[in-house]
Amino acid sequence: MKEKSSAKLTFGDGRSIDLPVYGGTIGPDAIDIRALYPKAGVFTYDPGFLSTASCNSSITYIDGDEGVLLYRGYPIEQLATHCDFLEVCYLLWFGELPNADQKKDFDLIVARHTMVHEQLSRLYQGFRRDAHPMSVMVGVVGALSAFYHDSLDIHNAKHREISAFRLIAKLPTIVAMAYKYNVGQPFMYPKNSLSYTANFMHMMFGVPAEEYEVNPVLVRALDRILILHADHEQNASTSTVRLAGSSGANPFACISSGIACLWGPAHGGANEAALNMLTELQAQGGVEKVGEFVKKVKDKNSGVKLMGFGHRVYKNYDPRAKLMQETCREVLDTLGLHDDPLFKLAMALEKVALEDEYFVSRKLYPNVDFYSGIVQRALGIPVSMFTCIFSLARTVGWIAQWNEMISDPEQKIGRPRQLYQGATRRDVLPMAKRP
Numbered sequence: 001m002k003e004k005s006s007a008k009l010t011f012g013d014g015r016s017i018d019l020p021v022y023g024g025t026i027g028p029d030a031i032d033i034r035a036l037y038p039k040a041g042v043f044t045y046d047p048g049f050l051s052t053a054s055c056n057s058s059i060t061y062i063d064g065d066e067g068v069l070l071y072r073g074y075p076i077e078q079l080a081t082h083c084d085f086l087e088v089c090y091l092l093w094f095g096e097l098p099n100a101d102q103k104k105d106f107d108l109i110v111a112r113h114t115m116v117h118e119q120l121s122r123l124y125q126g127f128r129r130d131a132h133p134m135s136v137m138v139g140v141v142g143a144l145s146a147f148y149h150d151s152l153d154i155h156n157a158k159h160r161e162i163s164a165f166r167l168i169a170k171l172p173t174i175v176a177m178a179y180k181y182n183v184g185q186p187f188m189y190p191k192n193s194l195s196y197t198a199n200f201m202h203m204m205f206g207v208p209a210e211e212y213e214v215n216p217v218l219v220r221a222l223d224r225i226l227i228l229h230a231d232h233e234q235n236a237s238t239s240t241v242r243l244a245g246s247s248g249a250n251p252f253a254c255i256s257s258g259i260a261c262l263w264g265p266a267h268g269g270a271n272e273a274a275l276n277m278l279t280e281l282q283a284q285g286g287v288e289k290v291g292e293f294v295k296k297v298k299d300k301n302s303g304v305k306l307m308g309f310g311h312r313v314y315k316n317y318d319p320r321a322k323l324m325q326e327t328c329r330e331v332l333d334t335l336g337l338h339d340d341p342l343f344k345l346a347m348a349l350e351k352v353a354l355e356d357e358y359f360v361s362r363k364l365y366p367n368v369d370f371y372s373g374i375v376q377r378a379l380g381i382p383v384s385m386f387t388c389i390f391s392l393a394r395t396v397g398w399i400a401q402w403n404e405m406i407s408d409p410e411q412k413i414g415r416p417r418q419l420y421q422g423a424t425r426r427d428v429l430p431m432a433k434r435p
């Protein structure tokens with residue numbers, strides 16, 4: 001990293017310390033505070049990491065004020081329009097888009113790794129049928145390290161690559177198996193003549209008794225959902241994967257920790273919440289009740305939020321939401337659902353909110369989750385599987401970020417400090433003397 005300037009920190013007692021300031025290729029500069037504790041004996045305090053860059057990275061860039069999302073420099077709009085998900089995986093992992101030969105080779109490598117160890121299939125029988133599929137995902141993905149321990153040397157670049165390709169290839173199989181187990185249908189083996197996303201849909205919706213008919217518009221829609229969710233820089237689950245990996249844990253265990261974090265409703269569960277909100281509002285009267293609902297959302301005492309609106313980083317239209325709205329329209333048209341009441345309701349809500357002073361002044365815009373639930377529902381994906389699809393898409397981002405961290409010579413075990421507010425030293429009293 002190149003030092004761009006320095007910052008002087010002055011304490012009340014007259015001491016001061018100079019700290020280097022680094023510039024990124026784009027985005028805000030960062031003050032290097034590593035010398036702060038050794039030289040000045042103080043920590044910085046930043047719960048939720050609102051102002052802390054935990055690493056340097058070359059993978060994904062977000063400008064939340066402008067509504068920009070770049071993977072390896074390429075705008076998400078261009079990637080979602082011109083590339084398929086595996087091209088985006090190649091880009092995130094290798095740093096460049098593949099040429100035609102590289103794409104062919106990569107597609108083949110991934111296709112050749114789509115099956116899971118037959119004994120792994122038996123692991124599913126240990127779960128209750130009614131278990132949430134995300135709980136199954138946490139267990140099964142973590143268990144991959146018990147099956148693929150021939151490539152777990154994290155200091156060997158080839159081993160890291162094999163594990164990454166296995167994860168990218170096997171996640172669709174694992175997600176589809178979690179679904180099939182839940183609904184009591186037989187597992188479907190992958191079919192490598194199909195594209196990555198068509199194969200996933202075949203394993204999700206196909207049954208051995210009938211040939212699954214691939215609809216290219218629906219495949220493209222799901223492929224786009226995967227592209228839009230593939231990476232999002234240092235979000236909670238990615239930071240979890242990095243932190244777990246910083247101790248030297250194996251990649252399968254790290255990705256399992258990312259899945260656990262993603263499961264939380266404040267992270268991966270929001271599309272489910274947005275769809276539930278629309279369904280409830282529809283039951284209460286739909287478009288006619290939009291005004292009343294928005295009034296409730298603005299009332300702080302109501303505890304009601306407009307789910308799928310607002311974002312910690314985007315203070316502008318989430319670029320993924322625009323693409324998702326486009327896809328939503330395409331899918332509903334293809335399925336002959338142009339009059340889908342939930343889509344109409346979502347559009348009406350968006351229109352009212354975008355013109356309302358409450359939302360305008362707080363820079364609250366639709367996020368990717370506002371429309372993705374409607375698309376997934378139309379594709380036949382049950383609500384309980386939404387977060388599993390998200391984890392399938394995000395696996396490539398997690399593993400690319402993990403690999404970047406392991407390859408970084410500055411990498412250290414992640415170990416935040418704290419501002420202690422507890423009791424000072426005291427002695428244990430005998431039981432009879434305790435209050």
Ligand code: ACO
Nearest residue numbers: 266267268270297305306307308309310311312362367369
């Ligand atoms: N509906 C109504 N009011 C909202 C909403 C919303 N969806 N989001 C934010 N606000 C209001 C807050 O009440 C606050 O108002 P105030 O300044 O009068 O107190 C103001 O806007 C700022 O909101 P914060 O909560 O401080 O914003 P923050 O950046 O911390 O939170 C978050 C972002 C959590 C995403 C929030 O907007 C939210 O809860 N949205 C709904 C849930 C959602 O859609 N999450 C998906 C995020 S995208 C993803 O994870 C893939």
